[in-house]
Amino acid sequence: MRRSWSHWARAVAVGAVGLTLVAACSGRSTTGGGDADGGTVTLKINFWGDFGLQDLKTRYEAAHPDVRIQLNSGEYNAQHEDLQKKLVAGSGAADIAAIDEGYAVQFRSQSDKFVNLLDKGAGSFESKYLPWKWKQTLSADGRTQIGLGTDVGGLAMCYRTDLFKAAGLPTDRDQVSALWPTWDRFIEVGQQYTGATGKKFIDSGTNLFNPILGQQQAGFYDEQEQLRMDGGPKVAFDYTVKALQAGISAKLVSFQADWDKGFTSGAFAVLACPAWMLGHIKDTAPGTEGKWDIAAVPGGGGNWGGSFLTIPKQSRHVDEAYELLEWLVQPEQQIEIFKKVGNLPSQPALYADPAIAEFKNPFFTDAPVGQIFPKMAQGLTPQYQGRKNGPTRVNVENVIRRVENGTLKPDAAWAEAVKEAEKASRS
Amino acid sequence: MPDTRRLTWRDRLYRFDMRYLPYLMIAPFFLLFAVFGLFPLLFNGVVALRNYELDDPTLPYWAGLDNFTRLAGDEDFWNALYNTFGIFLLSSVPQLLLALVLASLLNRRLRAQTWWRVGVLLPYVTPIVASTMVFSVFFSRDFGLANWLLGPFGGGDAPIDWRADKLHSWIAVATMVNWKWIGYNALLYLAAMQSIPRDVYEAAAIDGAGPWKQLWRITVPMIQPVVVFTVVLSTIGGLQLFTEPMLFDLNAQAATGGPNGEWQTIAQLIYKVGWKDLNLGYAAAMSWALFLIILVIAGINTWLTSRLSGGRT
Numbered sequence: 041m042r043r044s045w046s047h048w049a050r051a052v053a054v055g056a057v058g059l060t061l062v063a064a065c066s067g068r069s070t071t072g073g074g075d076a077d078g079g080t081v082t083l084k085i086n087f088w089g090d091f092g093l094q095d096l097k098t099r100y101e102a103a104h105p106d107v108r109i110q111l112n113s114g115e116y117n118a119q120h121e122d123l124q125k126k127l128v129a130g131s132g133a134a135d136i137a138a139i140d141e142g143y144a145v146q147f148r149s150q151s152d153k154f155v156n157l158l159d160k161g162a163g164s165f166e167s168k169y170l171p172w173k174w175k176q177t178l179s180a181d182g183r184t185q186i187g188l189g190t191d192v193g194g195l196a197m198c199y200r201t202d203l204f205k206a207a208g209l210p211t212d213r214d215q216v217s218a219l220w221p222t223w224d225r226f227i228e229v230g231q232q233y234t235g236a237t238g239k240k241f242i243d244s245g246t247n248l249f250n251p252i253l254g255q256q257q258a259g260f261y262d263e264q265e266q267l268r269m270d271g272g273p274k275v276a277f278d279y280t281v282k283a284l285q286a287g288i289s290a291k292l293v294s295f296q297a298d299w300d301k302g303f304t305s306g307a308f309a310v311l312a313c314p315a316w317m318l319g320h321i322k323d324t325a326p327g328t329e330g331k332w333d334i335a336a337v338p339g340g341g342g343n344w345g346g347s348f349l350t351i352p353k354q355s356r357h358v359d360e361a362y363e364l365l366e367w368l369v370q371p372e373q374q375i376e377i378f379k380k381v382g383n384l385p386s387q388p389a390l391y392a393d394p395a396i397a398e399f400k401n402p403f404f405t406d407a408p409v410g411q412i413f414p415k416m417a418q419g420l421t422p423q424y425q426g427r428k429n430g431p432t433r434v435n436v437e438n439v440i441r442r443v444e445n446g447t448l449k450p451d452a453a454w455a456e457a458v459k460e461a462e463k464a465s466r467s
Numbered sequence: 468m469p470d471t472r473r474l475t476w477r478d479r480l481y482r483f484d485m486r487y488l489p490y491l492m493i494a495p496f497f498l499l500f501a502v503f504g505l506f507p508l509l510f511n512g513v514v515a516l517r518n519y520e521l522d523d524p525t526l527p528y529w530a531g532l533d534n535f536t537r538l539a540g541d542e543d544f545w546n547a548l549y550n551t552f553g554i555f556l557l558s559s560v561p562q563l564l565l566a567l568v569l570a571s572l573l574n575r576r577l578r579a580q581t582w583w584r585v586g587v588l589l590p591y592v593t594p595i596v597a598s599t600m601v602f603s604v605f606f607s608r609d610f611g612l613a614n615w616l617l618g619p620f621g622g623g624d625a626p627i628d629w630r631a632d633k634l635h636s637w638i639a640v641a642t643m644v645n646w647k648w649i650g651y652n653a654l655l656y657l658a659a660m661q662s663i664p665r666d667v668y669e670a671a672a673i674d675g676a677g678p679w680k681q682l683w684r685i686t687v688p689m690i691q692p693v694v695v696f697t698v699v700l701s702t703i704g705g706l707q708l709f710t711e712p713m714l715f716d717l718n719a720q721a722a723t724g725g726p727n728g729e730w731q732t733i734a735q736l737i738y739k740v741g742w743k744d745l746n747l748g749y750a751a752a753m754s755w756a757l758f759l760i761i762l763v764i765a766g767i768n769t770w771l772t773s774r775l776s777g778g779r780t
Contacts, residue, residue, distance in 0.1 A: 117720035121742050124521065128747075146522045146745065293717035298607070427522050431744050434721045441726035445631040448727075463543075467744040 081357050082108040083364055086123065087138035087347075088116040090319045091190070092377035093368075100367065107360060116140070116295070126354065127153045133352035135361040139187060141346045144176045145427050147186060151179040154186035155351040160362045162188060165369070172422030173386040177348050187348030188369050191383035193314030194416035195251055195342040198321065201405065202331045203309040207236040213407065217336035223252060223279045226338040230288035233309060240290035243308040245280045245440040247294055250433075251312035252276035254423065255342030260433070260461065261426025267465040269458050272423075273436065277457055281450050284443050291444045300324045312337065314344040315413045318382030322403050334407040341419035346386065384413045391418070428465050435460035508758075511751045519748035534752035544753065546728050547736040548760075553633070554712070554732065555705035557641035558648075563697060566649050570656035571682050584657065587650030599643055599714040606630075606639040606715070613639075630717065636730040643711045648704070652697050659690035691773065698772045702765050706757065709734035733757050 085093065090113070097109045112134065114122070120143045126133035127150060139147055147154070162185055166174055169189055177187035197220075201211040209229070210216055220226035230241035242248055253259060256272025283289060290308045292299040302308055303325035311317070313334060321332065349368065351361045367373065374385035375395045382401065390396055391414035399410035426432070439457040442448035448456060474482075515534055518526035538544055573584055590598065605612045606629040614626040629639045663686065671681050687694065712724050712732050722739040724731025731739075733753065741750030 115720065121720075124742065124745070128521065149522050149524065296717045297604075298609075298717070428744075434723065434743070438721075438723055438726035445628050445726070447631050464744075467740070467746065 080106050080108055081360050082110055083136065083357060083361055084110045084112060084134040085136045085138070085349075086112045086114065086119055086134035088114055088119045089316070090323060090381045091138065091347075092319070092381040092383060095380070096368065096373055096376065100364065107364070109364070123147075123352070127352065131354055133354045135351065135355040135357055136365055137350050137352055138190070138347050139177075139350055141176055141348070141425060142430055142433075144187070144348065145425055145429065147350065148177055148179055149427065151184040151186050153353055154184070155353055155355070155358055155362070156184045156186070157188060157351070157362070157365075158183070158185045162366075168387045168389060170386050170388055170417065173346070175422075176425075177350070187350040188365060189386035190347045190349055190369065190374075190377075191316060192346040192386045192417045193254070193316060193344040194384050194413035194420075195254065195337045195344055196313045196315075196412050196416065197310055197335045197337045198313040198317065198332055198404070199310040199335060200306065200328075200331050201333050203237070203239070203306055204233075207233045207309070209233060211333070213333050213335045213405075216333070220338040223338045224282075227279070227283050227286050227288065230283065230310075231286050234286075234288050239306070240308050241288035241310060242283065243290050243292050243299060243302060243311055244294055245284050245289050245291075245444050246437045247312055248283055248289075249276050249280040249437065249440055251314075251337065251342060251344050252279050252339070254344040255337075255339050255420075256423070259423045259425055260429055260436075261424065261465075263424050265426050265428075267426075267432070267461060269461055273457075273461070274454070277436070277440075277454060280440055281443060281453055284440075285450055289444060293441070304328060312344070314346075315378075315382050315384035315409070316345055318401065318404065318409065322381075329403050330405060332403065333405045334401075334409065334412055336412075337416075341416045343417070343420050343423070347383075378410075382409065384417060386417075388414075388418060428467065431467050432461050432464040435464040511754055514748055514751035515755050517748045517751075519746070519751070521745035521747065530748060534749045535756075537749065538752055538756055543728065543731075543736060544733075544756075547724075547731050547733045550633070550637070550724070550728070550730055551706055551708065551732045551734075553637050554640050554644070554708060554730065555702070557637050558644040559698075559701045559705050561641075562645045562648050562701065563652060563694075565645070566652035566697070567656055567682070567687070569649060569653040570660060571678075571686060573653065573657050574660045584654065587653050589650065590647050591651040593647070595647065595710050596714065598647065599711050602639070602643045602646075602711075603715055630715070630725055630729070633729050636715070636725060640708075640711050640715055640730055643715070644705070644708065648701065652701070655693055655697055656690060659693040660686060663689050695769055695772050698768050699765050702768050703761055706761050706764065707734050708732045709738070713738075 087093070093111055097111060101107060101109060119137075120139060123133055123137045123139070124146075165188060170192065173189040173192060174185075176189070178185050197216075199216060204211050204216070209232070210219065219229050233239070233241045253272055253276040256275055258268055258271045260267060260269070260273055262268050290302060292302050292307065303321060304327060311321075313321075321328075349365050351358060351365065355361050369387075371385075371387070371390055371393070374387065374390060375393065377383050378385060378396055379399060385391075385396075391410075396410040396414070399408075400406040401409045436457050439448065439453055439460055442456075443450055443453050516530060516532070517528060518530040518533075520526060569587060573580075573587070577583055604610075608614070608626055608628045608630070611626075611629070613629065617627065627635055629635045667685055667689075668681055671685055676684065709732065712730050712735055713719055713722060715730065716722075716724060722731075722735050722743060724735050734757070737750050737753045737757070740753060741747050
């Protein structure tokens with residue numbers, strides 16, 4: 041009997057500990073936001089790559105002693121998927137979540153899950169933004185604005201001057217721009233380069249397809265959400281297959297380890313460069329400083345990428361988050377980001393600002409990036425990105441990769457691309 | 468004659484201890500299972516009958532069996548099912564056979580016995596993401612060690628592109644799975660083998676049975692319950708294969724398992740449909756289908772294994 045007493049007591053103790061553990065794990069952590077310690081508010085910002093926020097964070101925190109900023113950079117797709125999961129789950133999203141234009145339609149259709157920035161007074165920004173940029177995150181009825189634009193892509197062509205020199209090609213940026221007024225000429229230059237050096241000219245077929253598609257009037261979908269493969273996609277796809285048949289592609293998969301290695305090893309000599317790509321090259325291959333330069337892209341202006349900052353409704357510090365968001369998109373901060381990582385602001389008035397207009401990027405042989413990219417951004421026709429844009433792009437890119445790895449004949453590729461795109465549009 | 472005295476506090480306690488405490492002690496498992504196992508399973512079933520497309524909230528709430536009928540005609544689903552079974556066969560069969568051989572070797576008298584036995588478990592404790600990353604480089608087209616090793620034997624001039632066709636990619640993924648699980652299964656077998664009396668082997672040896680015959684005629688039948696257990700375990704694991712095929716893809720986030728879905732498994736497809744295509748209802752229907760398939764296959768496997776290894780049911 042005595043034994044059974046202690047037995048019982050032990051069981052209760054074990055049970056109690058177990059329950060406490062379960063409760064502790066399931067309960068919403070009250071210290072997570074850091075609200076407890078002396079009234080400070082912690083604002084979490086989720087983004088990918090390099091948004092150039094490190095120094096801004098320090099400055100903002102110094103000016104607002106009650107605010108702490110937590111920067112959380114992750115992989116591009118993973119960040120968007122994470123945000124989507126948190127929106128479904130109903131909690132856990134960052135106070136400020138960055139989204140890219142490729143995902144804008146997806147999140148815009150769930151505008152009830154985001155703070156309507158118009159309610160916070162963001163309407164005053166409308167006149168400052170590129171009109172198409174403003175519309176990209178505006179809900180269909182025009183009543184809810186879920187995000188404020190940070191940067192736009194613009195397009196240019198980055199190239200390696202040392203490799204061009206070795207191949208007997210000109211290295212001066214104007215002469216290089218003159219080499220390729222059209223994509224046909226661009227592919228010919230590529231053949232010339234590959235013929236002279238035995239090395240590959242471009243990094244991958246998909247990184248030819250995407251910028252060319254970005255230059256077309258229409259993307260995969262029209263505004264009625266109908267798949268239109270015969271317009272823009274056909275043009276971009278034909279050039280891509282032509283380039284692959286010319287044998288000038290290094291067949292790398294972008295944003296993967298081998299691709300990053302390619303920047304340092306000289307596996308390719310040119311790369312389509314939206315403004316945000318400059319930061320990526322600089323971060324990935326710091327050793328190649330001074331070997332790069334920037335020329336015009338064949339075929340005129342176009343856009344590839346560009347981001348927005350949103351505030352999910354789940355944020356428990358909406359007011360503080362909006363204050364920070366508003367501060368981040370002010371001219372002064374936008375110019376600083378541009379200088380730091382190359383991201384081109386989406387407020388056209390800033391392009392005339394001497395701080396941008398006269399800025400030269402030392403990493404890229406002092407290329408006048410403040411002239412090149414704004415010209416592209418202003419001259420472009422905005423393209424509607426449909427609801428199924430993401431999956432459709434993945435499927436068509438996969439067809440290109442199959443041509444690249446030799447498992448699909450180039451003549452059969454277009455029919456296959458159409459089939460795959462239709463599959464994605466129904467997904 | 469029944470005792471009619473009132474029960475004392477101590478008696479009640481005793482009765483509680485004997486009768487109810489065991490249930491109380493095992494209850495936490497069932498509570499946790501209900502919360503984290505049963506509820507998601509049932510909720511998943513409900514979602515499978517719904518239209519749940521994140522980017523299109525205008526659809527009607529209930530979809531009925533639409534998601535399931537769509538499944539029947541979805542070539543991606545059948546392709547993924549085919550891949551999953553292909554990789555499953557290429558991994559489970561060699562894996563369990565090699566584990567058996569390895570275990571019978573470890574069961575002999577060896578120098579530094581413990582060292583070897585712990586050693587075979589090392590792949591199992593390696594984080595799966597880390598080892599897959601290494602294998603991903605190992606099977607790379609241009610600079611991969613696999614192609615370098617195969618070089619002297621290879622007939623063709625071109626290096627094998629391990630990610631370009633089904634068979635090569637299956638072999639690559641199955642290799643990762645095997646590497647991780649052979650040692651683990653071997654230790655399970657070894658534990659069972661330890662309980663087989665030595666004199667059975669001695670008698671068999673006198674009767675002229677060699678090591679190979681001893682393995683198949685004595686060891687396997689005598690550890691049959693463990694064999695069945697490992698077969699069920701590897702069936703469940705094999706049909707849910709996710710991390711290895713996912714990270715083997717150069718463009719891992721897309722979850723397509725190769726440009727033409729060469730090695731896309733069902734678990735990967737479910738992830739893609741749910742989080743890339745944002746169709747949670749359809750993904751739920753797929754999960755349910757996978758659940759049923761696993762039940763059926765595990766059943767067939769158990770039956771087959773017990774048949775093959777002498778049916779000691």
